[in-house]
Amino acid sequence: MPKIVDPAQRREAIADALFAIVLKQGFAKVSLRAIAEEAGLAIGSIRHYFTTAEGIVRFALETLVARVSARLETRLASLLPQLDAGSLSGGAAKELTVDLLAELLPLDEVRRQESVVWLAFEETARTDPALADVFETSVRGSRKLMARTLESMSHRGALRVDLDLDLEVDALAALIDGLTLRSTLHPEVLTPERAREVLSAHLEQLRK
Amino acid sequence: MPKIVDPAQRREAIADALFAIVLKQGFAKVSLRAIAEEAGLAIGSIRHYFTTAEGIVRFALETLVARVSARLETRLASLLPQLDAGSLSGGAAKELTVDLLAELLPLDEVRRQESVVWLAFEETARTDPALADVFETSVRGSRKLMARTLESMSHRGALRVDLDLDLEVDALAALIDGLTLRSTLHPEVLTPERAREVLSAHLEQLRK
Numbered sequence A, B: 001m002p003k004i005v006d007p008a009q010r011r012e013a014i015a016d017a018l019f020a021i022v023l024k025q026g027f028a029k030v031s032l033r034a035i036a037e038e039a040g041l042a043i044g045s046i047r048h049y050f051t052t053a054e055g056i057v058r059f060a061l062e063t064l065v066a067r068v069s070a071r072l073e074t075r076l077a078s079l080l081p082q083l084d085a086g087s088l089s090g091g092a093a094k095e096l097t098v099d100l101l102a103e104l105l106p107l108d109e110v111r112r113q114e115s116v117v118w119l120a121f122e123e124t125a126r127t128d129p130a131l132a133d134v135f136e137t138s139v140r141g142s143r144k145l146m147a148r149t150l151e152s153m154s155h156r157g158a159l160r161v162d163l164d165l166d167l168e169v170d171a172l173a174a175l176i177d178g179l180t181l182r183s184t185l186h187p188e189v190l191t192p193e194r195a196r197e198v199l200s201a202h203l204e205q206l207r208k
Helices: A007-025 A032-039 A044-046 A053-085 A090-102 A108-127 A129-155 A165-185 A193-206 B007-025 B033-037 B044-045 B053-085 B092-103 B109-126 B131-155 B165-185 B192-206
Strands: none
Touching: A007 A053, A007 A108, A007 B092, A032 A044, A044 A129, A044 B033, A044 B192, A053 A090, A053 A108, A053 A129, A090 A129, A090 A165, A090 A193, A108 A165, A108 B109, A108 B165, A129 A165, A129 B165, A165 B109, A165 B165, A165 B192, A193 B165, B007 B053, B033 B044, B044 B192, B053 B092, B053 B109, B053 B131, B092 B131, B092 B192, B109 B131, B109 B165, B131 B165, B165 B192
């Protein structure tokens, strides 16, 4: 009796194999053969789902973006109503906001691996225009998350009124990118916990 | 009559050939053969200076760090005495400080190319422990520059007194990393000029 294979699961497993190769050896080692070996599949079986290594790379990037976005959306859906209801103390509201944005920092092994793979994709996409649209969508999406977070603070009267909001969105997005880059690649200079402290202090300075 | 070759110049030209390959095609395409072709040299001639591609990669990274550091040191040597003399207006002193730190942003083609190559090195070094020490030295060096800048502000009484200086150094270093990352790889989302504005606004918030 043939095994029943869920095509969506199989495609995700192939993306996970690509992530594992990037983590261990870097993007330069990604090939159909290496992915097949890592996933424990025959190359022919992978070709059933993807015709080229480029197709896998694109699907893997979309998978990474979808996973991080889904986690952020879930957090946002649970936190924003609490924040907007205005029933929390200022300190508790701030902690929730830090928790939400800290989803982007490499604070556990899952997020660390996502950050590492993300940075590798950034470097690969630079010379591969075929991936540029996924990146632009994602970078604009993270900018939107920063905007929603600051708007929620503003809505409950927790934000200083002398701020240029649009500039603060760019600053917050860049700060989180930089904290992620440093604490992922140079944890001996900036630990992930320290990155969270810096983020928290930054939000504190934006508060009334 | 044999041509007289300056060995230091020849080594720098080989590093420049590596930078050009990384810029155009990414790190994965760097090889002795590709470097020889880009530099217009015979492989044998390159082997006279470097025995392996890894040796060239390390020398190139050290060259990049040395070039950026030399530029920053020159700026610092000319600006710090002016700042510390206390004869400048607050606004003029702030502009000089922004100019100094903006040396790290991709505001012209030289700095843009350096940023691109730097990010590619970061990604390569992640799976190449042989380069880790150059990176750690450099990341600590940039942290030291941030500390010197904030200390100079503090020394002339231009810094808010309620700040945790050590935390502000981490914040400033991460902000500049993030601004550089975004405006180098995603200038359509954050232009380099906008990155400079964000940096300037951040320093403004630290001022008394």
